[in-house]
Amino acid sequence: MSNRTGWGMTKNLFISAIGCLLLLSFLGCQTTTTSTDDWLQSDKIRVLSTTTLVDDLVREVGGEHVARLTLIAPALDPHSYELVKGDDEKIFAAHLIFYSGLGLEHGPNLHRFLRESEIAWSVGDAIIKDRPEAIVRIDGQIDPHIWMDVSLWLQGLDVVAEALEGLDPEHGAEYWERAAMYKKRLLALDAKIASMLDQVPLEKRYLVTSHDACNYFCRRYLATSEERLEGVWMERCSSPEGLAPDAQMSLRDLQKVVHELLTHKIDVIFPESNLSQDSLRKLIDIGKSSGLSIRIALEPLYADAMGEAGSNGDTYEKMMEHNARVLKENLCG
Ligand SMILES: [Zn+2]
Structure with missing residues (x-):
């Protein structure tokens, strides 16, 4: 109100x-x-x-x-x-x-x-x-x-x-x-991020994070226009912890993400600045038994919050550009 x-x-x-x-x-x-x-x-x-x-x-x-x-x-x-x-x-x-x-x-x-x-x-x-x-x-x-x-x-x-x-x-x-x-x-930032992620090959444009903070990002910057039209863009992102990190995470949630990692041959997953990496480590442990070899990106994404003052994510513009750069570098690498 x-x-x-x-x-x-x-x-x-x-x-x-x-x-x-x-x-x-x-x-x-x-x-x-x-x-x-x-x-x-x-x-x-x-x-x-x-x-x-x-x-x-x-x-x-x-x-x-x-x-x-x-x-x-x-x-x-x-x-x-x-x-x-x-x-x-x-x-x-x-x-x-x-x-x-x-x-x-x-x-x-x-x-x-x-x-x-x-x-x-x-x-x-x-x-x-x-x-x-x-x-x-x-x-x-x-x-x-x-x-x-x-x-x-x-x-x-x-x-x-x-x-x-x-x-x-x-x-x-x-x-x-x-x-x-x-x-x-x-608007200029929006175009810049789209342009940066356009340089990532389509087969590499999959984003796995701790919780479901990046659906909007995936739809806007990682999916193709056809995927958006057909409503299948969501296949490009997944997480073990759901929409809120305070929710319960089950073994089934983890296995579902491991299945996505295997299906799309994803080899890097992304931590978030204000969350522990426990769920990502669990993914790695579970994935090992399926022969999966994945790494956690060294730089975290800013998802639910900007960075502390003085960091490379202390404004919204810096935070979003940081995210785009980290994704581009890691997904292309
Ligand atoms: Zn969140």
Whole structure:
């Protein structure tokens, strides 16, 4: 739920969030950064984003008029993140909250808070409303990893610009202008990634990762137009852990991926920056008994989060270009 005028929270929401925090305060604060105090005291528009990817959109659109803070640190799993002690202060201080949506942030307390908040805007909900046919569904479940298709994710800029304009009409034109400028850069990035992956032979364009974060990427950049039309592009990607890494992984899940590795003669699999490589090592162990020889790529992909500040994935553009380069180099090699 969202509106264009709310600076505060409803009484019910306040009570709901307090309940969450009382229940979870024993977990301790996981997201405090050195900039939190500055953000809390800033007299700019205080924007809280759930993930670094959403924060990237806010940075580009909001510019100097906003003070930004990210709730979920890059090293943490956004699928299962729960509100913890310290988050209440951030939530109550925020003028606007942006989240990825489509079920990504499904930790029960955070999910409930976002659903009930009058100042929270979902990037994914706006995209699915505008382009429902573009949303990937796995066994009826919506795949939330829309940022892995640059041409889709850039539509989130409109959500951020609309929300900021509603709160700060004086700078509305500037927000839309900044969104348009970033959109141009992202369209160029989309074409660049497609061009990089086009150089990988078709028989090598298979992507195996820890969890199903790359379906949108595979459809956009690894599959052929015929495969997209025929709806068979999904054969180009697989993972043992499913749509969320917090879900249960069975031996059957692993064997299914090993079958894909054998069928398509895949010899490299890709770790993700914020996940352990346990499931990939299990694939290697199981595959050995079938005569499979595969390696784990040395450089991880950025999937559910951008890299830490100062890394080669600390902006969305850098992260996606890094992913394209790592895939191209390893798949071609
Ligand atoms: Zn994920």
